[in-house]
Amino acid sequence: MTEGLSGNIIDLVIFLLPGFVCAWVFYGLTSHPKPHQFERLVQALIYTFLVRGLVIATEWILNVIGTNWFSIGEWDDSSDTFVSLVLALLMGGLFAYLVNADVLHRHLRRFKLTSRTSHPSEWFYIFSEKVTFVILHMKDGRRLYGWPKEWPLEPGNGQFYIMLPAWILPDGNQQDLPELDGVLVRAEDVKWVEFLNFEEDENDE
Secondary structure, three states: OOOHHHHHHEEEEEEEHHHHHHHHHHHHHHHOOOOHHHHHHHHHHHHHHHHHHHHHHHHHHHHHHHOOOOOOOOHHHHHHHHHHHHHHHHHHHHHHHHHHHOOHHHHHOOOOOOOOOOOOOOHHHHHHHHHOOOOEEEOOOOOOEEEEEEEEEEEEOOEEEEEEEEOOOOOOOOOOOOOOEEEEEEEEHHHEEEEHHHOOOOOOO
């Protein structure tokens, strides 16, 4: 009884392995937080279904090529597993690209099908799209100016890494910190963030 149950679990894990690999690549290359275990299992089922469909199509194409032109070998369980893993890696990378580049949601917004983005939050979307200097307003009243090299996924968790840092003094003057490469700031110490808008003077040449 126990051996049969263990065998079924192993078979299930092997069957879902392409889905887990695809999800592992996706979450490794994007900033989306990993879901809970049940949601992971559901995603693995969906990814496995997609991968299995591609494996069937690949097998059919290779059989046609082998029948009409040349054969590269016999399709067996090892071939099935290898192709499944390769397709899972490629699919995970493709999904990660579509999300990081906001490709799918950008086209959906054009057709008014959604107002959302592919990024995990509005906070992350603004930092990824607004490539500019910022001013961090600290909860203790201080203001830090600089370039956000890294930023947290959520407003209350993680750290900012601010390069070319400078303190904005109460009188509005700027105190540069040329000896520093950057400053690491806890997100929970920041009250709000200003994104600076630099416009070129059309009259300047």
